[in-house]
Amino acid sequence: MADNPTKGLADVVAASTALSDIDGRAGRLFYRGYDIHELAGRTSFEETAHLLQVGTLPTRAQLAAYGAELVQGRTLGGLVAANVAEIAEKQAPMEALRTLVSLASADDPDKGSNSAEANHRKAARLTAQQPILVARYHAARTGGEPREPDPELSIAANFLLQITGRVPERRAVEIFDTCLVLHADHTMNASTFAARVCAATLSDMHSAIVAAIGTLKGPLHGGANEQVMRTLESIEPSGVAQAVRDRLVRGEKIMGFGHRVYKTEDPRATHLREMSRELGEASGDDTYYRMSKEMEEVVFAEKGLYPNVDFYAATVYHYLGIPTDLFTPVFSVSRMSGWTAHVIEQHADNRLIRPDSEYIGQSAQKWTPIDER
Numbered sequence: 432m433a434d435n436p437t438k439g440l441a442d443v444v445a446a447s448t449a450l451s452d453i454d455g456r457a458g459r460l461f462y463r464g465y466d467i468h469e470l471a472g473r474t475s476f477e478e479t480a481h482l483l484q485v486g487t488l489p490t491r492a493q494l495a496a497y498g499a500e501l502v503q504g505r506t507l508g509g510l511v512a513a514n515v516a517e518i519a520e521k522q523a524p525m526e527a528l529r530t531l532v533s534l535a536s537a538d539d540p541d542k543g544s545n546s547a548e549a550n551h552r553k554a555a556r557l558t559a560q561q562p563i564l565v566a567r568y569h570a571a572r573t574g575g576e577p578r579e580p581d582p583e584l585s586i587a588a589n590f591l592l593q594i595t596g597r598v599p600e601r602r603a604v605e606i607f608d609t610c611l612v613l614h615a616d617h618t619m620n621a622s623t624f625a626a627r628v629c630a631a632t633l634s635d636m637h638s639a640i641v642a643a644i645g646t647l648k649g650p651l652h653g654g655a656n657e658q659v660m661r662t663l664e665s666i667e668p669s670g671v672a673q674a675v676r677d678r679l680v681r682g683e684k685i686m687g688f689g690h691r692v693y694k695t696e697d698p699r700a701t702h703l704r705e706m707s708r709e710l711g712e713a714s715g716d717d718t719y720y721r722m723s724k725e726m727e728e729v730v731f732a733e734k735g736l737y738p739n740v741d742f743y744a745a746t747v748y749h750y751l752g753i754p755t756d757l758f759t760p761v762f763s764v765s766r767m768s769g770w771t772a773h774v775i776e777q778h779a780d781n782r783l784i785r786p787d788s789e790y791i792g793q794s795a796q797k798w799t800p801i802d803e804r
């Protein structure tokens with residue numbers, strides 16, 4: 432029996448990783464030693480995925496080769512194509528993605544292997560596939576086929592093209608690409624931990640990703656970005672302060688605020704706030720941005736809490752024309768690069784993850800036959 436368990440495993444070091452690192456007091460985030468402020472706006476999502484999965488920022492030749500792998504990986508298997516319409520009818524977006532990734536594994540040529548080579552190929556395929564799965568799902572529920580992905584376009588540009596049906600403006604693509612970079616990895620967050628626990632049983636990468644998607648879905652994790660938008664939509668622009676205070680008095684959490692690790696501003700929020708401001712102004716109606724700013728001020732004044740990655744991501748995605756219920760799927764599009772990199776890392780130096788628990792139930796129970804209970 433373990434003594435003094437840490438509720439929620441706060442501050443417990445559960446794994447070693449060379450992928451990302453957080454300095455929660457200074458509000459800094461690093462991917463393989465690169466400060467997120469260095470990468471955001473300068474490095475594409477494809478370069479970032481290569482950095483995480485392969486270990487280095489790619490040269491031009493490496494990026495071309497990885498890009499070709501991604502383009503090939505966009506092809507969906509027969510099981511997904513045959514079932515996506517019914518899934519879109521019956522399942523909400525994150526449930527559907529959980530199902531679709533599982534179905535996609537059936538057609539993956541490397542599904543039977545956990546070798547490093549197979550894992551790298553699967554990581555690229557899953558990263559390429561995830562935005563296509565979201566687009567196929569969205570098209571199916573709105574009664575059609577998505578636009579064909581353009582092999583010349585980046586993951587960010589193709590996603591906006593497929594979801595909005597319009598060729599996106601250059602700046603919109605840059606901003607969305609930066610969002611994908613900002614969400615790519617984040618140490619031992621809940622979904623990554625779930626993926627690593629699954630992988631550590633020597634289960635396969637697709638199974639680990641299905642566990643991660645189910646974990647990201649919850650409103651205390653990736654599901655928060657959707658809830659932020661629903662909150663903004665549900666309150667009057669002039670009633671932000673009152674609405675926040677009312678919720679706090681009722682003991683409710685304000686979605687998009689607080690963090691287990693950051694004790695100051697989340698460095699990703701710094702970029703997202705600025706992009707939300709820019710897109711709000713460019714749209715001609717920055718009401719949601721201004722409401723967000725006020726909400727940030729009130730939550731800080733009342734609770735001393737900072738916005739996390741999900742808070743300003745909500746309005747950024749809104750201004751980019753992404754439907755609200757696809758915000759968490761967008762998170763998964765980016766985090767796929769980190770999850771898969773963690774599975775590669777776990778399999779490369781594996782030990783079963785099996786913590787202990789503190790028993791708090793009854794003891795010295797005496798068994799009685801069923802008719803005497």
Ligand SMILES: CC(C)(COP(=O)(O)OP(=O)(O)OC[C@H]1O[C@@H](n2cnc3c(N)ncnc32)[C@H](O)[C@@H]1OP(=O)(O)O)[C@@H](O)C(=O)NCCC(=O)NCCS
Pocket residue numbers: 439650651652653655683684685686687688689690691692734736739740741
């Ligand atoms: C992220 C989160 C789950 C971290 O949780 P945690 O480390 O377990 O912290 P706790 O939930 O124990 O919160 C600690 C205290 O801060 C308060 N708090 C934390 N986040 C809060 C929020 N968003 N709104 C209001 N109060 C909050 C808690 O009520 C608690 O107060 P108490 O000590 O008076 O009971 C939590 O901040 C949260 O639920 N945030 C909203 C959901 C969200 O945005 N998730 C995305 C994370 S990237």
